[in-house]
Amino acid sequence: MAGTGGGPALETIQADGTDGNCVTFVLHDEDHTLGNSLRYMVMKNPDVEFCGYCITHPSESKINFRIQTRGALPAVEPFRKGLNDLMGVCQHVLNTFERSMKEFRAQKEEEMQ
Numbered sequence: 001m002a003g004t005g006g007g008p009a010l011e012t013i014q015a016d017g018t019d020g021n022c023v024t025f026v027l028h029d030e031d032h033t034l035g036n037s038l039r040y041m042v043m044k045n046p047d048v049e050f051c052g053y054c055i056t057h058p059s060e061s062k063i064n065f066r067i068q069t070r071g072a073l074p075a076v077e078p079f080r081k082g083l084n085d086l087m088g089v090c091q092h093v094l095n096t097f098e099r100s101m102k103e104f105r106a107q108k109e110e111e112m113q
Helices: 032-043 076-112
Strands: 010-014 022-028 048-055 062-069
Touching (some): 022 076, 062 076
Antiparallel strands (some): 010 022, 048 062
């Protein structure tokens, strides 16, 4: 869970000489679960030229997540959109699961009568 270490959950590192279209986001207390899912969502954006992540070391729970965009689009925009889109997908999966469980339980109760 992000932010459990007491420090910031997110840091940004911008390369010298760039105008904000190439940024590395350091996500603390995260792993491949978020990294790969978020990379997929960000890469769906046609304005993203490059998106990738790495885990610095197996004993560290942080991700270096890099985004490079085309043109003048700041890298933080597709990062934010990717996070919001991923939250929407997760909410849809949760709602579908809960609805299916409710239907299943109702069916089982009906069979028991």
